Amino acid sequence: MADVHLGAEQATEAERAAVDAALKRYGADPVVQRRTERLAIGGTARRQQRRHYLLPALHSLQNAAGWISPGGVNYIGEVLLVPPAEAYGVASFYDLFRTDPPDHDGDTVHVCVDAACQISGCEELAASVAAAGGHVHRSPCLGQCERAPAMFVQAVGGPDRVPADEPADEDGDGAGYRLPQAGDPGLRLLRRIGVADPASLEDYRACGGYEALARAVEMGPEAVLAAVADSGLSGRGGAAFPTGVKWRAVAAETGRPKHVVANCDESEPGTFKDRVVMEQDPFAVIESLTIAGLATGAAQGWIYIRGEYPLATARLLGAADQARAAGLLGPDAAGRGRAFDVAVWRGAGAYICGEETALFNSLEGFRGEPRNKPPFPTTHGLFGQPTAVNNPETLINVLDIVTEGPEAYRARGTERSPGTKLLCLSGRVRRPGLYEVPFGTRLGEVLDLAGGVTGSGELQAVLMGGAAGSFVGPDSLDLPLTLEDAREAGTTLGSGVVMAFDTTVDMTAVVVRIAEFFRNESCGQCVPCRVGTVRQHEALVRMAERGELSAQRREMLDDVAQVMGDASICGLGHTAASAVRSALDLGLVGAGSGAGLGRN
Amino acid sequence: MDGSTPVRLTIDGQEVEAPAGSTIHAACEGAGISTPTLCWAENLTPVNVCRVCVVELEGSRALVPACSRPAEDGMEVRTDTERVRHSRRMVLEFLGSGVDLSQAESLHAWMEHYGADPDRYADEGHPVERISEPVKVQDELYVRDYEKCVLCYKCVEACGDDAQHTYAIAVAGRGFDARISTEFDVALPESACVYCGNCVGVCPTGALQFKTEFDLRQADQWRPEEQTVTRTVCSYCGVGCNLDLHVQDERIVKVTSPSDHSVTSGHLCIKGRFGWEYVHGE
Numbered sequence: 001m002a003d004v005h006l007g008a009e010q011a012t013e014a015e016r017a018a019v020d021a022a023l024k025r026y027g028a029d030p031v032v033q034r035r036t037e038r039l040a041i042g043g044t045a046r047r048q049q050r051r052h053y054l055l056p057a058l059h060s061l062q063n064a065a066g067w068i069s070p071g072g073v074n075y076i077g078e079v080l081l082v083p084p085a086e087a088y089g090v091a092s093f094y095d096l097f098r099t100d101p102p103d104h105d106g107d108t109v110h111v112c113v114d115a116a117c118q119i120s121g122c123e124e125l126a127a128s129v130a131a132a133g134g135h136v137h138r139s140p141c142l143g144q145c146e147r148a149p150a151m152f153v154q155a156v157g158g159p160d161r162v163p164a165d166e167p168a169d170e171d172g173d174g175a176g177y178r179l180p181q182a183g184d185p186g187l188r189l190l191r192r193i194g195v196a197d198p199a200s201l202e203d204y205r206a207c208g209g210y211e212a213l214a215r216a217v218e219m220g221p222e223a224v225l226a227a228v229a230d231s232g233l234s235g236r237g238g239a240a241f242p243t244g245v246k247w248r249a250v251a252a253e254t255g256r257p258k259h260v261v262a263n264c265d266e267s268e269p270g271t272f273k274d275r276v277v278m279e280q281d282p283f284a285v286i287e288s289l290t291i292a293g294l295a296t297g298a299a300q301g302w303i304y305i306r307g308e309y310p311l312a313t314a315r316l317l318g319a320a321d322q323a324r325a326a327g328l329l330g331p332d333a334a335g336r337g338r339a340f341d342v343a344v345w346r347g348a349g350a351y352i353c354g355e356e357t358a359l360f361n362s363l364e365g366f367r368g369e370p371r372n373k374p375p376f377p378t379t380h381g382l383f384g385q386p387t388a389v390n391n392p393e394t395l396i397n398v399l400d401i402v403t404e405g406p407e408a409y410r411a412r413g414t415e416r417s418p419g420t421k422l423l424c425l426s427g428r429v430r431r432p433g434l435y436e437v438p439f440g441t442r443l444g445e446v447l448d449l450a451g452g453v454t455g456s457g458e459l460q461a462v463l464m465g466g467a468a469g470s471f472v473g474p475d476s477l478d479l480p481l482t483l484e485d486a487r488e489a490g491t492t493l494g495s496g497v498v499m500a501f502d503t504t505v506d507m508t509a510v511v512v513r514i515a516e517f518f519r520n521e522s523c524g525q526c527v528p529c530r531v532g533t534v535r536q537h538e539a540l541v542r543m544a545e546r547g548e549l550s551a552q553r554r555e556m557l558d559d560v561a562q563v564m565g566d567a568s569i570c571g572l573g574h575t576a577a578s579a580v581r582s583a584l585d586l587g588l589v590g591a592g593s594g595a596g597l598g599r600n
Numbered sequence: 601m602d603g604s605t606p607v608r609l610t611i612d613g614q615e616v617e618a619p620a621g622s623t624i625h626a627a628c629e630g631a632g633i634s635t636p637t638l639c640w641a642e643n644l645t646p647v648n649v650c651r652v653c654v655v656e657l658e659g660s661r662a663l664v665p666a667c668s669r670p671a672e673d674g675m676e677v678r679t680d681t682e683r684v685r686h687s688r689r690m691v692l693e694f695l696g697s698g699v700d701l702s703q704a705e706s707l708h709a710w711m712e713h714y715g716a717d718p719d720r721y722a723d724e725g726h727p728v729e730r731i732s733e734p735v736k737v738q739d740e741l742y743v744r745d746y747e748k749c750v751l752c753y754k755c756v757e758a759c760g761d762d763a764q765h766t767y768a769i770a771v772a773g774r775g776f777d778a779r780i781s782t783e784f785d786v787a788l789p790e791s792a793c794v795y796c797g798n799c800v801g802v803c804p805t806g807a808l809q810f811k812t813e814f815d816l817r818q819a820d821q822w823r824p825e826e827q828t829v830t831r832t833v834c835s836y837c838g839v840g841c842n843l844d845l846h847v848q849d850e851r852i853v854k855v856t857s858p859s860d861h862s863v864t865s866g867h868l869c870i871k872g873r874f875g876w877e878y879v880h881g882e
Contacts, residue, residue, distance in 0.1 A: 004767070005792030007783065070784050083792060084783035086760075089770030092781075099772075099784065350774070367771060372648050372668060524751065524771075524778035526649050528687070531694035534729055534776045535721050542723050556720065563690035566663045566683055567651040574662065 004083045011075035018064035019075055022056045026343070050080045052383075054365030058091050059307070059346055066105075066156040067098040082365065093367045093523075095139070095349030096154060096307045104135040110152040110308070113138045114269040114517060115463065115510050116145035116426040116499055125149040140351060140517055141269035141467075142308050145426035145499070146433045152308045160310045177280050180425075180433040180450065188412070188420050189396055190436045193280040198315050201322040204283040210328060212399040216291045217335030219402070224295040225251055228398060230406035232418040236393040237263065237354070238465060238494040239571070240483050243398075246388050249378035250296040253386035258298035261363075261382060261389045262289050264305035264312070265347050265354040268466035269517060270497030273422040274392040276434045278305070278312035281396070282319035286329070288395035289342060291402060294334040296388050301342035304359050307349055317344055351521040355570050356381075356389040358523065369525045370570035393422050393496075413439035417482035425450040427463070427499040437481070444477030446498055455502030461588055462501070465494020467514045468575035470582035491582070507588040508544050511580055515540045518576040529573030532564040536577060540589075549590040557584070609675040618671050625653060625666040633679055636688060636710040638695075639752035640667035641802055643865040644762045647753045652691045652710070655679045663687055689714035697721045698776070699731050700748045703806030729776065738787040741795055741874055743814040746779055748807035755780060755799035755808055763867040768792035769799065797873035801856060801866060812853050823848060831858075834872040839863060841872050852876050 011019075028050060057080060061072040068091040073084045091097045102108075111117075111126040126136045129151070137154075144150035144164060153161050177194045181187060196203040204210070216224050229244025250258055262285060266274040278285055289301045305313050320342050323329045333340040345363050352358045353368040360382045362368035381387020397419060401409045410418040417439035423446060426432045430451025437446060443462065453459045459474045470491045472479065479489055486493050501507065515537040524530045539557055543549040549557075561577030568574055583589045606617045611624075611631050618627035623646070628635050639650040646668035654663035658676035663683065678684065692711045696718025701707055710716075721728045736744040753771065760767050768791045772781040782791035800808040809817075816822040827848045834841040842861045846854040855873050859866030 007786065007790065073783055083767035083770075085770045085781070085791065086767055088781070088783040089772045092772040093774050372665065520775060522775040524773070524775040526651050527691045527694050527750075528651055530751070530776055530778070531698055532690075535694070535697070538721070538726075538728055539723070542726060553723065559686070559690060562683075563687050563694075567654045567687040567691065568662070569649070569651075 004077050004081055006074040006077045007070055007084060009069070009071040009074055011069070011071040012065065014064050015061055015069065015072045016075055018060040019057050019072070019079065022060035023053055023079065026053055026056045028053045051082060051365040052363060053080055054082055054087060054090060055345060055348065055362065058087070058094075058097055059348065062097050062348075063156065063160075066102045067100065069101075080365075090365065090367055093350060094307075094347075097348055102135075106156055107135065108137050108154045109134045110137045110139035110142065110154060112140070112142040112144070112148070112150040112152075114141040114467070114513065116141075116270060116432075117149040118510060118513055119427065119501070119505050120148035122149040125151070139308075139349075140521060141267060141271070143266055143272045143275045143306070145270055145272055145424060148426065148432075152310075160307075162308075162310060165311045180431045181435060186438075187436050188400055189277070189393065189422060190281075190434065192284065193276070196281070198280050198282055199318055201283060201319070201326060201328075204281075208403075209283050210287055212402040213287050213290055213294075213328070213335075216294055216402050221251060221295050221297065224291065224402060227401050227406050228295065231397075231401040231409045232406075232416075233394065233397050233401060233409075234417075234483065235390065236397075236422070236496065237391045238268070238468065238492065240493075243390060243394055246378060246390075247292065247296050249376075250298065250386045250388045253297075253379060256385050257300065257383075258296060258385060259382045259387040260289055260292040260296055260298045260301045261356075261359065261387055262301065262303045262342075262395060263354060263356060263359060263389050263391045264303055264309070264316075265359060266391065266495065267306055267351040267354050268468060268495045268497065269514070270426055270463060270466045270499045271424050271495040272426075273424050273434055273496055275309055275312050277392045277396060277422075278309070279315055282312070282315040283323065284396045284399060285316065285392045286319050286323050286342060288392075288398045290329065290333055290340050291398055292388060292390065292395060293340040294338060296386075298386075298388065299334075299339045299341075301340060302363060302382065303342055303344045304347060304353070304363055305344065306347045306353075313344065313346060320344065350523075351517075352523045352570075352572055355572060358570070359389070360387070367523070369523045370572075372569055414480075414482050414484075416484045421481065421493065421496060423481075423496045423498050425498050425500075428453055428455045428502040428505065429500045430454055439482045440480045442477065443472070443479045443481060443498070446481065447477070447500060450500075453500055453502050455504045458503045460501045460503045460505060461507065461583075461586065463497060463499040463579065465492040466497040466499075467517050467579055468571070469494040469497060470578050471586055471588060472582070473586050473588075507583060511583045511589045512537070512540045512544050514579050518572070522572060522576070526567075526569045526573065528563045528566075529568045529570075529576060532560045532568075532573065533576050536560050536564075536580060540580065543590065549584070554584065554590070557581075607671050607673050607675075609671050609673065609677060611677045612679055622671045623667060624655060624657075624664070624669050624671050624675070624677055627671040628655075628666060628677075628679060635666050635679065636692075636707070637667055638707065638750060638804055639754060641754060641859065643859040643867070644754055644757045644802065647757065650691065650695075650750065650752055652688055654684060654687050654691075656681050656684050685714055689716050692716035693718045693720070695750050697728055697730070699750055699805070700745075701750075701805060703748060704750070704804060706804055733779075736788075737811070737814075739789050739795075739811075741797070741811055742788060742800060743809045743811055744780075744788075745807050745809070748805045749780060750805055750807075751778060751780070752804060754802040754804065758798040758802045758867065759793075763798050763865070764794065764796050766792050766794050766796070768794070795870045795874065796868060797855075797870070798867045801868070801873075810854055816848070816853060822853075827853065834868075836871045836875065841868055843868070843872055845876070852879060 142150040192207045196207045233243045234240040353362045357371035358368040377387045413419045423435045461471045519533040519537040522533045616631045648665035648668040653666040656678040693716040830845045857864040
């Protein structure tokens with residue numbers, strides 16, 4: 001017996017089989033080390049032994065039984081030596097895991113209720129799914145804003161699926177995928193999409209795939225680091241940290257195993273760029289992560305992908321398998337005897353796990369709570385070891401930087417924001433979708449590219465950078481989309497969200513929902529964010545009910561915003577008031593805005 | 601850096617020297633500047649979640665937690681700026697607006713100091729959300745009243761990595777709904793709990809209480825000002841744990857251990873903590 005206290009409930013045969021199969025699939029050593037020295041194996045000391053299989057094991061239980069049962073948790077305790085209270089604490093953290101018996105059989109239909117879907121009939125969709133006998137779960141942003149309202153079906157006993165992915169992609173042939181800019185010779189990051197079959201390594205190679213890795217092997221790590229630094233590439237997740245600086249810091253660490261992580265947990269409301277890249281160009285993600293491993297000296301790559309992206313997950317797993325079979329992952333993947341391989345871990349429904357340190361904790365089998373920084377991931381990342389974390393968009397930029405050199409790369413974009421940017425156009429535009437433009441393109445041009453504003457045809461506001469970003473008004477159409485111009489204008493490009501709202505949209509409902517999003521997604525660890533997001537949401541609900549916001553309540557909201565920004569542990573708390581405040585400042589909601597609880 | 605070389609930093613304009621490896625909090629204490637803390641304790645690893653100890657650090661955009669941030673040479677720290685006072689006041693207000701702090705005695709003076717007004721969030725009779733749960737009395741030793749819980753993680757740390765390595769409780773749920781819980785909220789006697797009482801020992805708000813104290817409080821008979829504390833050594837085994845016997849009306853009402861005691865670091869086992877009834881011939 002394992003030296004953890006287990007309850008009396010037994011797992012069912014199906015639950016055991018599901019957990020066993022998952023552990024096998026994830027390569028876990030089947031032999032349980034039944035040690036008795038509790039001190040030696042307890043808690044954090046167990047990291048990287050078996051604890052990090054907790055998330056896959058919980059996924060397998062949820063899928064097998066429709067919930068995480070006490071018997072299932074006891075079985076996990078037995079095979080992974082995770083105390084049941086901790087396994088329960090982890091399971092209950094995630095939106096995709098239930099810890100009480102389901103009141104319905106079969107699938108759960110997650111219907112997105114965040115902004116893009118909110119103004120596109122998500123309530124009607126939810127009602128029609130429910131009327132047809134489906135079990136509806138109101139979900140935060142599902143990352144399908146270009147095809148709002150969005151759904152994700154969480155299955156019991158079968159694979160999860162996204163109805164919008166069917167049937168065009170049923171046979172795994174993505175040739176049907178059409179970008180709004182298809183055929184545009186200016187496309188760099190998106191140029192293979194819709195051209196190369198995402199399920200074919202051969203196709204990818206025919207489009208120049210794996211030339212960058214070959215070039216990187218020739219150049220060697222130091223030259224790759226120099227090229228990335230010289231290119232001026234910065235992180236595309238919102239923080240815009242210089243990638244070259246991050247990689248160099250990891251490369252400089254010696255004597256410990258190192259990791260590179262593809263942060264594929266894109267969950268910022270309004271963001272779907274990485275999903276499209278992963279679904280339609282998965283080899284590019286694997287190849288660029290391999291180059292990151294080569295440059296930083298990390299032999300292990302990890303892909304942490306949000307659980308609501310089943311197609312992207314399948315495509316990445318398929319791409320990794322083909323790359324491995326071709327020797328492009330494995331003992332000599334990074335050339336000259338340098339090994340590199342990737343493992344794919346699925347998230348389970350938690351916006352916060354896109355925060356890099358929360359991602360580490362989640363992957364390691366702990367609650368997805370951010371860590372205090374410093375120390376930074378470059379020295380104390382995954383499993384406490386040096387780690388470089390980048391999202392897919394950032395990573396795939398490296399392919400061009402390596403093949404064409406930093407100077408050619410810098411020919412696009414502006415001096416301080418070199419390169420191109422992926423933008424997620426959604427909301428009230430004629431052709432929502434994923435776009436690629438050089439940095440410096442003006443906001444108005446981008447909206448024009450998407451066919452202009454629909455609805456009344458008159459723009460009311462644009463949400464820039466997602467729920468953690470801010471609203472700008474129609475007077476910002478001349479804003480050049482660069483990191484520096486956005487900052488100067490008091491807004492952000494964030495993760496590339498450009499969500500348009502025409503004058504018929506009830507912005508109060510949109511802003512109240514953004515506040516509710518943060519309330520639901522706060523991990524609860526630190527007081528400013530745990531309580532602040534609740535007080536902010538309550539005040540906005542009251543504002544909507546009354547149709548106005550008194551000066552005193554506005555002052556209180558400002559106080560809440562300040563403490564969340566000053567004293568929260570992580571970026572979620574730091575930005576949880578940003579969109580709300582911008583909406584108040586612009587007069588989109590609050591006094592004189594005709595605020596009401598009207599539905600969109 | 602040589603581990604024995606002290607670090608020099610500036611705190612509120614004052615040059616301060618602190619032993620290498622000190623936190624900003626320790627450096628502040630050394631300089632005679634007191635800092636409010638809640639989730640910090642000398643016998644636990646800092647989790648820096650409550651954020652009541654935040655200070656301004658030159659060069660850092662956000663405020664930093666004094667309890668866990670190591671002091672470094674050349675740091676410029678400010679502990680009494682408008683931003684710091686604002687954050688500390690708000691953290692205390694937030695806590696008071698959501699949970700019952702009536703027995704969180706260590707916080708009362710700080711709340712007054714920073715002018716915290718937890719009642720200001722209610723809007724014309726519209727109450728704000730508070731933690732609301734029945735008190736859990738599941739055995740003769742502990743009482744758990746999560747309406748008083750500020751989620752400081754101390755009990756989880758004491759049950760787990762920092763002391764007992766029992767892992768009977770963990771944080772469950774998320775956000776405002778996060779709670780300290782056993783697996784599936786099973787009653788404590790059915791859980792892995794070994795009744796060492798170390799969770800109760802570190803609780804700063806009275807959310808966890810020894811049943812003896814709880815019963816006396818219910819009867820309005822809890823009178824800490826009349827209690828005497830007698831230090832002795834546990835009589836059970838040869839380890840030599842120091843015990844502080846808290847006595848009221850000639851009866852032991854609580855047993856603790858000094859957190860700076862080299863043997864226990866303030867933590868005990870079930871025998872030292874609860875095995876004293878024989879003293880009263882019971």
